[in-house]
Amino acid sequence: MSNSQSKPSDFTPRIVAFFCNWCTYTASDLAGTARMTYAPNARIIRVMCSGRIDPQFVMAAYRNGADGVLIGGCHPGDCHYQEGNYKCLRRITLLKRMLSQLGIESERLRLEWISASEGDRVQRVVNEMTMQIKALGPLKLNIPQPEHSHAVPTQSHTPKSKEVVS
Amino acid sequence: MSKPKIGFYWCASCGGCEEAIVDLNEAVLDVVAAVDIVFWPCAMDFKKSDVEAMADKEITAIFINGAIRSSEQFEMAELLRKKSQFVISFGSCSHEGGIPGLANLYKKEDLLSTVYSTAFSTINPNYTLPQTQTKVPEGIATLPELWETVKSLDQVIDVDYFLPGCPPPVKLVVDAVTALLSGNLPPKGAVLAPDKALCDDCTRKATKPEKLQHKRFYRPSEILIDPEKCLLAQGLLCLGPVTRMGCDWACINGNMPCTGCMGPTSRVRDYGAKALSAMASVIDLNDEEEIQKSMDSIVDPVGTFYRYSLATSQLHSAIHTNGGK
Numbered sequence: 001m002s003n004s005q006s007k008p009s010d011f012t013p014r015i016v017a018f019f020c021n022w023c024t025y026t027a028s029d030l031a032g033t034a035r036m037t038y039a040p041n042a043r044i045i046r047v048m049c050s051g052r053i054d055p056q057f058v059m060a061a062y063r064n065g066a067d068g069v070l071i072g073g074c075h076p077g078d079c080h081y082q083e084g085n086y087k088c089l090r091r092i093t094l095l096k097r098m099l100s101q102l103g104i105e106s107e108r109l110r111l112e113w114i115s116a117s118e119g120d121r122v123q124r125v126v127n128e129m130t131m132q133i134k135a136l137g138p139l140k141l142n143i144p145q146p147e148h149s150h151a152v153p154t155q156s157h158t159p160k161s162k163e164v165v166s
Numbered sequence: 167m168s169k170p171k172i173g174f175y176w177c178a179s180c181g182g183c184e185e186a187i188v189d190l191n192e193a194v195l196d197v198v199a200a201v202d203i204v205f206w207p208c209a210m211d212f213k214k215s216d217v218e219a220m221a222d223k224e225i226t227a228i229f230i231n232g233a234i235r236s237s238e239q240f241e242m243a244e245l246l247r248k249k250s251q252f253v254i255s256f257g258s259c260s261h262e263g264g265i266p267g268l269a270n271l272y273k274k275e276d277l278l279s280t281v282y283s284t285a286f287s288t289i290n291p292n293y294t295l296p297q298t299q300t301k302v303p304e305g306i307a308t309l310p311e312l313w314e315t316v317k318s319l320d321q322v323i324d325v326d327y328f329l330p331g332c333p334p335p336v337k338l339v340v341d342a343v344t345a346l347l348s349g350n351l352p353p354k355g356a357v358l359a360p361d362k363a364l365c366d367d368c369t370r371k372a373t374k375p376e377k378l379q380h381k382r383f384y385r386p387s388e389i390l391i392d393p394e395k396c397l398l399a400q401g402l403l404c405l406g407p408v409t410r411m412g413c414d415w416a417c418i419n420g421n422m423p424c425t426g427c428m429g430p431t432s433r434v435r436d437y438g439a440k441a442l443s444a445m446a447s448v449i450d451l452n453d454e455e456e457i458q459k460s461m462d463s464i465v466d467p468v469g470t471f472y473r474y475s476l477a478t479s480q481l482h483s484a485i486h487t488n489g490g491k
């Protein structure tokens with residue numbers, strides 16, 4: 001799958017979603033058992049806590065072809081580990097500021113508190129984010145050629161679509 | 167028996183790395199006794215043609231400092247790679263893109279327009295820009311081409327070892343030269359510095375509290391810095407927790423926080439993201455608005471966390487095609 005199509009209508013956004021085991025992942029399970037339909041663009045990765053999400057994960061997702069990253073955690077005060085979601089909030093707040101300096105739109109990183117009973121909210125958030133990123137278009141990074149390539153002087157410093165990991 | 171040949175070359179750098187060689191002081195005499203310096207444009211009169219005349223792999227080790235951001239630097243890096251057995255990436259710029267790597271926040275045309283037009287001290291009404299080729303009565307004069315982005319050395323040629331630091335500490339340079347001469351070498355691709363975080367053996371470690379908790383950060387100019395106490399505990403953005411040791415705490419001993427020039431340890435893939443994570447976790451606030459306000463105390467997140475490593479970060483450069491700022 002390539003995300004380098006030029007026409008926005010052909011563009012299928014890829015969203016990497018990190019959901020916490022105790023709340024948001026359970027909510028997405030609930031959405032599934034309740035047969036709610038929502039955009040298939042989010043690839044869900046279950047983590048034990050939103051506090052486990054290292055900002056490096058978000059950068060790695062963009063690097064490897066994500067057009068957006070969604071993070072789901074427990075509501076403030078409800079964290080299974082007391083304060084993991086607050087740690088996540090502090091990191092993501094600062095990360096968003098850094099990403100805006102790097103030209104990445106704020107819609108491409110979204111943090112949501114979704115409890116285990118809010119399956120409908122998973123549906124709404126994923127649909128909404130898919131629409132927003134579809135409107136923004138693909139995230140085109142400017143990544144140098146793989147190391148030691150002798151093609152570097154003529155090619156790698158011209159903008160190109162990012163590498164795609166299958 | 168002829169002595170091993172070594173050389174030094176500089177690309178996009180400030181000259182501080184050359185200073186680091188001079189800082190060897192008397193030890194440089196031992197180095198010169200053991201090796202022949204066959205190329206060092208900064209200090210001695212050698213030309214590119216001297217290198218071209220050498221046989222392949224004739225130079226035992228070449229130390230290249232500075233980032234790669236022009237066709238000329240790339241050409242020299244490739245030539246020196248061909249003529250050398252070992253290429254050692256010397257200093258932060260060569261290792262991770264360094265301070266010049268922050269140019270990757272901007273488009274090439276914006277950099278050129280700042281330097282050649284809008285800068286305070288520039289008068290250039292015709293907006294004359296450097297050209298790669300210019301016709302002159304004698305023929306065609308050429309200049310190297312500036313690249314769109316700044317790259318680290320290992321993003322353009324095969325590199326054997328890395329000597330980190332801005333500039334690399336003398337002790338590490340001596341150790342590296344000794345290892346090269348004795349043939350007692352680590353695996354290819356190794357960073358020639360201890361693989362531990364700066365905080366691990368910090369002279370101020372005893373004063374670091376169990377849990378760091380701050381409402382905001384301070385810049386060194388905003389507070390009186392206690393010369394004994396852990397700098398993070400004083401609310402300064404000290405990047406010791408995420409930075410490789412080997413500098414002998416030069417900045418810490420000078421009562422200034424670590425800015426991360428030694429780069430990450432081997433476990434970290436994106437230095438800036440990891441540093442951001444460590445610093446954001448220190449903020450002891452739960453309310454979204456208060457967190458936003460406290461983050462205002464970090465004035466320039468990219469310049470703080472990617473100060474030396476933007477070019478080798480996961481994103482490599484800012485994105486302009488999507489209409490970002």
